[in-house]
Structures are given as structure tokens and as C-alpha cells.
Amino acid sequence: MTIRLAIVNDYEVVVRGLASMLRSYSDRIEVVELDAGTDPAARVDIALFDTFAQSFRDRERIARLVRDPRVGKVVVYTWGADDPSAGSGQPPGIAAYVSKRLAAADLVTALERIHADEPVRRQDSGHGPLVGGDWPGREEGLTARESEVLSLVTQGYSNNDIVETTMLSINSIKSYIRSAYRKIGVTTRSRAILWGIDHGFQPDRVRLDDSGGSPEHR
């Protein structure tokens, strides 16, 4: 019996990339995008919350998923900070955290174990490159991290805001920003924002799973 999975992220390309990464496992995982077009009543076994350029303060978002009767378990797909429970309290109701550094096969296995209520060992396996998936700016030569911080820059966040949403050090943020600047050919934050807007680095913001919430100010 296949697991019905929803991928939650505001970036079209992220959702599609993750979906295509899981396509070869369609016998074990069925990806049901919680997008416009899907029946609001459709039930899913697991909602996979992808943290790419998601505000971690958007605990609201996760809380809404947990409350949602259509959603079985909520799993956070994160960069695998070795201790996700660190920081000032995570929102309750999360079934598990899985690392973005897992290979596709391991991701699928992990999801299956979570669905079967088996304990998942935190097998983060250290630091390695993100396998599979997709993200905005990939063809421009940006790495996943660079794209992530650039997305947040494009949305008008300060470096300190980005520290909070990514749980990285301020120094790392600055490093990623600099290398991203070099790759996209800008030297100021302002130009980077304009570049980002021109290249689809702003979230789409029209999601069904977000409906019911307040109409994002933006």
C-alpha cells in the first residue's frame, strides 16, 4: 500500500523537484501536491514540510498542518541540524524530522518507517551535498544554500532574520550571500533583490493548504 504524500513549500520549483526525485519510487510513495487543483477534501498520510526559504517562525504554518484533519502526520524536511529540537521550542505535533542530506532511497525508507510508527534513528550522517531535488537558480550555478538565502534576501529579510529562519551563524549567512553575489554578478543587496525578482525567487503564495489563513499582507 502506497503512502500518500503532500509536499508543502511555496516554491513551485521546489515542490516539482522533490516530486520528480520521488517519481522513481511511485510504487511506495504517491505524491499529492496540495496545490490549487487538488480536491480540498483529499486526504494524505504525510505532509512533508520543506524548509527551503521557509520562515521557521512560520510555526503557524506547521501548526495549521498539524490541525488539518486531511493530514495524517507532519514531517519536517530540513537541513538536518543535528539537533532539530534545539532552539526555543519547536511546534508540537511533528512526527519526525528528516535530513535533506539523505539520498532519495533513504528518504523513502524513512517516510515508510515514520508512517508505520517505527522509531527513526537520527541518521543524519554528517555533512554532505544535497542529493536530488531541485531549487530556483540551480541552472544559474547557485547551490541549494545560496539559493535559499538569496530567496530570503529577495523577500526583504535582514541577515539577522535569515539567521533565525535557517538556524545558521551570521558568518555563514554572509558567506553564502557573498558567493551568491559573485555568481549572479551583483555587488549590492538591492541589485540582488531585483535579480531575484526577475528570476522567480519569490514564493508563489497561492496555495490551497494555506487557505483559511489570513491573506498574507505582502
Add this chain to the structure above:
Amino acid sequence: MTIRLAIVNDYEVVVRGLASMLRSYSDRIEVVELDAGTDPAARVDIALFDTFAQSFRDRERIARLVRDPRVGKVVVYTWGADDPSAGSGQPPGIAAYVSKRLAAADLVTALERIHADEPVRRQDSGHGPLVGGDWPGREEGLTARESEVLSLVTQGYSNNDIVETTMLSINSIKSYIRSAYRKIGVTTRSRAILWGIDHGFQPDRVRLDDSGGSPEHR
């Protein structure tokens, strides 16, 4: 005999505002927007180059107007720095400079005198508010200056860039930026840029009079 006038500026509101300000003088001035839709072969007596958020370094732009066989005289509609010939050499071929602080009636008279090759006394009359006209962000409570610098901010210019294009002091720039921030409710440049994009503070960039030029990198 009426004077055929073209208003040159990338901002729709600016062109329309100036046109409506001159509407009551339609017996003496006929406004022919050099916009898409106008026959490229249409001749105008005077091209009025509005410097609102125009790069003053865009001397290219003025030079192209001067060269254009469809254009009689080129007049620069500026803030009326008392000495427009100041700075590092203005582009040649400009028939006159007229101040933005002139009332509509005086503007019309000045254009008539210029057209008749009569000398125009520099009657700048000091510092006063801009009369008539229109600019983006007017209804948001922004003054013409605030809107102008905000436009340039939105386009990704640094404060020093803005100094060059507006010929104001860096201190003035910062003052205008701060008061604009207060009015639109932001505290950082990044947010101001996003606000500007959401409120049409970017030039339109599809002008016939600009055709033949290189496709703006933007």
C-alpha cells in the same frame, strides 16, 4: 499655430500628469506622447525631457533625442538647479532648461518663447513646491522629491548613484529616504524596494522614442 509637444519619461503617471496639467492650454500646446501607438514618423516641435527619476548620466537619451530628425528642439524639464550648466558638461544640442517650479501658464509661455527662438530669462524664482503635474506615490502622501528618490532606490541605485542623478547632496538624499520610509511604513531599503515594485515605482521601459537603443540590461 499650436506647438506639438512630446513628453519624454519612462513613468506613465509622470507623462499623463504633465499632459493633464497642459490640457487647459490645448489651444497653444498639443501634447503628442511619443508612446507606443504614435506613428514613428510623427514630427514634434519640442521634446520635453522630464528628469523625474531619470538618470542624468543618461545623456545618451538626450543625445538620441537631439539626433532624432522627428524632434525639433529638446528642452529639459528639471528641478531648476539655479545653474543647470553646472556639473561636468551637459550634452550639447539642448535648446533650453525650464524649471519644474514654474506654474503651468508660465511653462506654456516659456515653451512658446523657446519655440520662437526668443531668449528665455532664467526665471527660476527660487524654491517652491512643484505645481501641477503628477508622480507615482502621490496619493500615498509622498512628495515629488521623495517619490523621485524612492524610484531610484527601487531601481537598485545606491545613495551615491542618486546623488549623481539628482545633483543633490548626500545628506538631502538620506533625509528624503528617511521621510519616505516613514510614510510608506518600512525601515529598511530592502522593504522599500519591494514596496516600490508593488506600487509601480519602476519605469515602464517600453517606449517608442527609446527604440533603436540597446535593449536595456535591467
Add this chain to the structure above:
DNA sequence: CCGCGATACACCCCAACAGGTGAGCACGGG
């Protein structure tokens, strides 16, 4: 005539950002 708003500029302070260098660790390919 006096206040108010707009333009224009000055001086000051401090936080934020840009840019450089270096360094450790993990992984994958030659």
C-alpha cells in the same frame, strides 16, 4: 504675520552590509 509644509543641507552616531582570508569537515571522482 505667523505657522506649516516642502526643499535643501549639515553633523553626528551606530548598526548593517560588503569583501577578504582562512580553516575544518564530509563526500565523491579521478
Add this chain to the structure above:
DNA sequence: CCCGTGCTCACCTGTTGGGGTGTATCGCGG
């Protein structure tokens, strides 16, 4: 097995930006 790439962080420096306050002139409206 080393080399390159990506992720992570640190330290340092210089420039830019944000914010406050104050001053001056002009023009409009009460």
C-alpha cells in the same frame, strides 16, 4: 589517496545605510 566542491564558521576591515537633530529659505493659507 588526493583534489575539488559544498557546508559551516571565525576574524577582520572598510563602506553604506538608518536615524536623530538642527538650520535656512521659500511659498501658501489662515
